[in-house]
Amino acid sequence: MNRRVFLSVVAVLAAALPALAADEAAQKPDAKKADGKKPRILYVTESKGFVHGAVRRQGQQLAPSEIAMKQLAQQTGEFTIDMTQDTASDFTKENLQNYDVVMFYTTLDLPIAKEDRDYFFNEWLKQPGHGFIGIHSATDTFHDYEPYWDMVGGTFISHPWSWQSKVNITIHDPDHPTMKPFGGKEVEWIDEIYQYTHLPNGELDPNNHWQPEKVHVLMSLDMAKTELKKPYHVPVAWVKNYGEGRVYYNNLGHNNETWTKKPFLDSILAGIKWVTGEVEGDATPNPEVSAKEEEKAKAAAGG
Ligand SMILES: [Zn+2]
Numbered sequence: 485m486n487r488r489v490f491l492s493v494v495a496v497l498a499a500a501l502p503a504l505a506a507d508e509a510a511q512k513p514d515a516k517k518a519d520g521k522k523p524r525i526l527y528v529t530e531s532k533g534f535v536h537g538a539v540r541r542q543g544q545q546l547a548p549s550e551i552a553m554k555q556l557a558q559q560t561g562e563f564t565i566d567m568t569q570d571t572a573s574d575f576t577k578e579n580l581q582n583y584d585v586v587m588f589y590t591t592l593d594l595p596i597a598k599e600d601r602d603y604f605f606n607e608w609l610k611q612p613g614h615g616f617i618g619i620h621s622a623t624d625t626f627h628d629y630e631p632y633w634d635m636v637g638g639t640f641i642s643h644p645w646s647w648q649s650k651v652n653i654t655i656h657d658p659d660h661p662t663m664k665p666f667g668g669k670e671v672e673w674i675d676e677i678y679q680y681t682h683l684p685n686g687e688l689d690p691n692n693h694w695q696p697e698k699v700h701v702l703m704s705l706d707m708a709k710t711e712l713k714k715p716y717h718v719p720v721a722w723v724k725n726y727g728e729g730r731v732y733y734n735n736l737g738h739n740n741e742t743w744t745k746k747p748f749l750d751s752i753l754a755g756i757k758w759v760t761g762e763v764e765g766d767a768t769p770n771p772e773v774s775a776k777e778e779e780k781a782k783a784a785a786g787g
Contacts, residue, residue, distance in 0.1 A: 523584040523760045525565040533591035552743040577603045585615045588622040605631040610727025615759020620737040633693040638680045645677035652709035660765040665750035676738035682716045696774035699724045700767045704777045707784035715785035717777040723767045730759040
């Protein structure tokens with residue numbers, strides 16, 4: 485490097501540095517929750533049905549999504565996280581006192597004691613600063629247990645869009661903190677997409693537990709653009725209030741690849757901040773959005 489170039493590089497750096505430092509100070513206030521402590525997450529990846537690759541541990545090694553979450557915690561410094569695949573031992577009233585957020589990537593009926601379940605749904609999750617984050621098969625969990633499906637917002641029936649499907653997703657609320665990372669009103673993604681289906685007569689299958697009047701839908705399949713079309717609304721992500729606690733669910737995350745994507749990881753990070761009340765975002769139920777998507781899907785699928 486010749487001297488003149490070197491000097492101009494130094495000048496540019498000197499000019500850039502104060503701005504950078506100020507920016508960083510603005511973006512990273514130290515306080516995390518209202519009480520200034522970092523949110524503490526319990527990430528549950530126990531599977532009593534299908535075991536996804538993203539939650540499959542190899543010997544002593546953490547599963548891919550567990551490693552991704554641990555790295556996210558380390559790189560951002562925004563939260564701490566513990567992992568469990570043993571809810572019988574770790575999902576207890578006593579142990580829940582150590583956490584602010586419970587995150588599920590699970591399948592079917594977990595062996596949580598009834599008194600601990602009751603405590604979780606009736607007390608713990610209803611407290612301000614407490615939240616539940618459901619990822620992918622969190623909706624393929626506790627199909628017949630009403631407190632759970634009523635909380636999570638829907639029950640998986642099938643996934644016509646397989647893991648290799650490239651789907652188009654409409655983002656209804658791009659300003660919601662959990663959606664901002666996707667950068668606009670639509671996003672293309674390759675992942676497995678769940679449906680909460682309709683019966684042949686057009687009525688909702690009573691086993692799907694989808695309750696548009698109780699959730700604020702954030703993402704839906706864009707049936708007009710997605711190759712495989714179905715004549716009904718397919719929600720992909722939503723939020724809801726639960727007492728004074730909060731719930732964020734996102735269907736993405738079947739593919740290990742998804743756990744390497746910044747928008748997805750940033751959305752989980754934003755979800756942690758939103759469910760704990762560190763940042764605000766609308767959770768008003770928007771059944772009108774579901775109704776509109778239903779009409780759009782019918783038109784796209786040809787009636
Ligand atoms: Zn899956």
